Ligand code: ATP
Ligand code: MG
């Protein structure tokens with residue numbers, strides 16, 4: 001079969017490999033980590049840095065098309081691959097915009113999608129002159145933040161100046177702290193021919209800045225908020241001339257307004273539910289879009305609650321040594337499907353796997369999810 005390339009060796013890359021292999025492709029993964037979850041299942045693991053010129057030439061030599069699994073892939077690497085004749089999906093231009101919050105927010109605003117009131121902060125003077133309406137606010141590093149890292153809540157200019165200093169004086173955005181009712185996200189795929197497919201929006205709950213639970217009520221998939229978010233996400237993908245899978249995170253405010261938070265140029269943790277509760281998963285869509293194949297059906301098969309499994313679960317109370325959670329008890333719950341990422345070592349806060357819990361309706365999915373959470377000792381407030 002043909003080869004597809006993957007820059008990045010984490011769990012998203014691993015699940016892409018599985019989907020690609022089941023469609024008859026071979027995958028070459030570029031990642032420096034010899035124990036990378038994706039490298040372990042790929043037909044070829046090129047162990048080199050993401051910007052290694054020789055490795056990029058090798059990848060382009062093997063694969064007709066290359067995709068990525070993390071937003072901080074150097075845009076220059078995608079350009080280098082394109083220079084070697086590989087198709088890059090998404091392309092360097094789209095990735096460059098969404099990996100920098102200053103460019104991302106300017107782009108969203110130009111595209112007519114509402115964002116939180118914000119101000120680019122490149123020096124302390126920009127904090128001194130920022131509008132009062134941005135306090136209380138959140139100062140976010142423009143690049144390289146994830147899971148709430150690289151951002152600080154600030155209630156005054158003094159705190160913002162201190163936070164800017166603490167973040168190393170890097171370019172940041174200061175955005176107003178908004179009154180959130182809840183958070184949702186939309187995953188979509190756009191093909192080479194401009195065709196698009198959209199999944200129903202997931203409702204997301206975070207714990208300690210990390211996604212904990214995503215749920216999708218199959219009966220509410222065509223509700224007003226889900227539809228508006230889907231339309232905004234499509235508008236974003238069109239404006240980016242995007243090819244591949246993309247996720248947009250939204251805030252639903254207490255007054256009902258929908259605000260775009262950020263864009264991920266790849267499958268997303270909040271889209272893991274699609275692996276079991278949708279006709280075609282987000283990873284298979286990424287394979288299809290990357291390979292230039294027709295996109296698949298995003299229809300829902302069930303209502304679903306996705307529970308993230310963080311490394312903390314491997315440590316009983318304050319134990320220093322890790323032990324494997326009781327998977328048999330999880331699998332005994334009807335509708336529960338377990339996905340482990342094959343990481344070499346459990347660490348607190350590290351994403352180790354997830355469980356998709358399906359039900360005929362949302363009440364059943366939630367009731368089963370509570371059983372899974374109970375056997376694992378997971379707090380479940382969502
Ligand atoms: P991710 O892991 O999703 O990439 P991140 O580190 O890029 O996270 P954001 O998604 O920007 O960070 O913010 C993390 C969380 O902080 C949001 O999901 C939301 O709960 C909260 N948050 C961020 N910005 C705002 C805001 N302007 N007003 C209120 N809450 C916010
Ligand atoms: Mg982010």
Ligand code: MG
Pocket residue numbers: 249261262
């Ligand atoms: Mg986010």
